[in-house]
Amino acid sequence: MLGYTGISWSSVQAPLTPPRPSIDPLVGGYRRIPVAQKGADVFCDTILIAEEIARLSENPQLSPYGQSEDLTAFLQELETDVFFACVASIPVLGVIKALLQQVPLQAIPGYLQDKKKLMSDKHLIPTTREDAKATWQRFLDQLESRLTSDFLHGYTPGIADFSAVHMVWFREKMDRQQVFKGRRLLRNWFHRMAAIGHGYRTNITTEDTLQIAAHADPRKISEQMKRSALIGATVAVGPTDYATQATHGELIGEDENRWILARDTQVAGRVHVHLPKRRFALTRLA
Template identity: 30%
Template sequence: MSQPILHHYPLSPFAEKVRAILGFKGLRWTSVIIPMIMPKPDVTALTGGYRKTPLLQVGADIYCDTALIADVLERLAPTPTLYPAEAAGLTRIQAQWADSTLFWTAIAYSFQPAGLQSLFGNQPPEHMKAFMADRAAFRGHNAPRLRVPEAIGALRLYLEQLEAQLADGRPWLHGKATSLADFAVYHPLWYIRRQATGVAGILGEHRRVTAWLDRVEALGHGTSEKLESGEAVALAASSKPVSTEGEAFLDLHGLARGERVTVAPTDYGIDPVEGELVLSRPNEIAVRRVDERAGEVVVHFPRIGFQVQKVA
């Protein structure tokens, strides 16, 4: 496989999760900086409409959602593993909780006045207005919504629980070995600590959590080189997707390989991606599509959190 390309922007917490995993695995990777808000024409060329950040590109294969990206990076570099044998199932469960419940709690907590000042204080007012309008459309009616008082109470409780998880002196959340849970729990707290600095004092009340955050950050981001987004689209056009011929096909929708379908998130950013269904594994689905700029690409999604529908 060619060198992985991460499409991201510096302030994205989910992108920080993947950057930290790349550091943990010591991988060389290519960095493509994409816009924070729409329009994102190069992203659209690659994905067909999916707009969450980040994306991982390997040639003409495009991987969406950090849960799946983590599995792809595990395939690229099995050692060190994100899924240590003694806690492989538990780390996935805690990671899923962190990517949903903890993430939205951290976002609601950060968007109180002092946090917004840290996030947007140096930006012109129109920048914040455009960002908030973009995110309102992005979230729609499905994303969780917490008021600040509830977010403060929930985050304080979660931090106490994480402090207790680390109370026996373990270096990582599930013991002596780093796992995916560490990176999934890390990125919402990183957002508070490094971006919403005006409200980051709550983290300092939990010394074990703070020391653990330091250990995750110390893993770094690996070694990267820069590429323009248009060049990444051209690279996809000059590549071929990895063949899925001969792969076992898990039918959960009464659909056959090759049928025209849409795939969309079930929570927020629910823009559907239309294509030919070419892959259906227990944890992954993928569609083939053709774009006038990106050429033939295969866009991959995790099973959990996405729905597949046949095109009428």
């Protein structure tokens, strides 16, 4: 998405499992990656990251919000049933190959233990491996049937394309023949998406990210976002599906799509942490 919009960006490679020194001091308990940072504002979950990119690029097709009813339902299915089916139906040899490529040998036991804890909510995982495989195959067939133009959004890519492609990319590395077998439109679409690239990226360090936050002021909160009865309360906000660890802070902003928490950190001073409402929950602490 950043490659498509042409927005310059910086990258910090975070460890596959916590602790993550570039993230933890800013967001606290929240443990998912990726997160995005702009100055002293941190955006959690890809749904808000996409919304920020859409806002910065002035491209509403990239926003997960304000889309058609059909597209919204498609996106929500991607985030839940399809995502877990994608993971749960990975061929055993594919898992081994991916582990050896991405995780140092000595770190594999800890990585597997972390993922076991992460997926401890049994209701998230399809009932059987066969169910997961069937859901995944239906999704691939659905993509093939939706591709009546170059992209799912028509002749230019949009949020549906960028939401779907990362799962196809993930599985394509493990079982390419099965992903594209009998799906010519899907294969061509995938190559078009891959050709977009990642844009203008520079690599920075953990210390850079903390210094950027320390030398910036958080974005101002609009008066409209200060109308909630909970403004000023100490709250915890976290995901409701998996990796449910919450971030604590003062609620300083809220609208129909997000909560904004203020956190006073030792390393960067005050930061604003933005968390989505979709599949997240807020608990008042004080």
